[in-house]
Amino acid sequence: MTTASTDDSTLLRERGLRVTGVRLGVLRALDGHQHSTADDLVRAVRADLGTVSVQAVYDCLHALTAAGLLRRMEPAGHPARYERRVGDNHHHVVCRGCGAVADVDCTVGAAPCLTPRDTHGFTVDLAEVTFWGLCPTCASEPTADPVPAAGPSGTTHRVGTP
């Protein structure tokens, strides 16, 4: 683990960021558990370092995200999640039941439909794709539906049987 920490230290310094316990802790926690929420990370870092304030973690997440070391994603109706995979073309599947997130690699390199035709004068710099569905665990549940299924409604791109 010392190796990973040392790498992270270098990484932080390279981006002009100070090396602190909280930052190393957050990065280490994300290595073990990708797509963690801020709350997950507070708990993880506390288990690791003893005591950390909520703000320290939020500040840290902002700093790391701004530095390009972390990617932030915020599925509708769920708290934001953070991941270390940055700088590559990948998307996400989000579970409507529990909010779990998994990575989805891009099937095509060029992404034809991700170049919009008419953007109403907007200068577009980023295209984000989110798939919605159910994770294996929630799908196998006895359809007890206490939560009214989060995520967007209405037809966007129906996937599967047409």
Place this chain on the structure above:
Amino acid sequence: MTTASTDDSTLLRERGLRVTGVRLGVLRALDGHQHSTADDLVRAVRADLGTVSVQAVYDCLHALTAAGLLRRMEPAGHPARYERRVGDNHHHVVCRGCGAVADVDCTVGAAPCLTPRDTHGFTVDLAEVTFWGLCPTCASEPTADPVPAAGPSGTTHRVGTP
């Protein structure tokens, strides 16, 4: 406008929903101003009907969304927005500056990259595409950047000059 209201009444009844002032007011407000937030709608309906509680509007939005008369979209870092365009394949551009939303029609019918290959066991039913950028107004602003630019960070699909 009486025509529109009458149509909306029929629409509501067809879906088994009662016809109420708030519901007609919300639908009418959305006709005039697509992609409104709940707050926008509270104000619009109040200007129209006099007095409405916040809950009435939220309840109404839930009912109409559940009935498939409204589509809800929630851009990361911005309050949810509602629109009447349902049941067609269209996506959205969101302004990082002010959160403004515009519709983007799908360039290709088949949406090749919206059929993920490996979904890690998730049963995917919907693919959502969001473009991020700046609206004409925010783009022409003197780069005074008080708000740290909302929306996802890190590279997803860089659009434009590579």
Place this chain on the structure above:
DNA sequence: GCCTTTTCTGGAATCGTTCCAGTAAGGGGT
């Protein structure tokens, strides 16, 4: 090793949204 800058602490505040219990209104059945 000192001193400035940056980060961390703890607590209070914000924002969008939801929960609650009670009142009011829609509309099917007679």
Place this chain on the structure above:
DNA sequence: ACCCCTTACTGGAACGATTCCAGAAAAGGC
């Protein structure tokens, strides 16, 4: 046309995720 049951609306309090604030502590260039 009326009644009654269901559903919608009111107002206020609560919620969770996140941010703001001012002061204390620590990082690291000199």
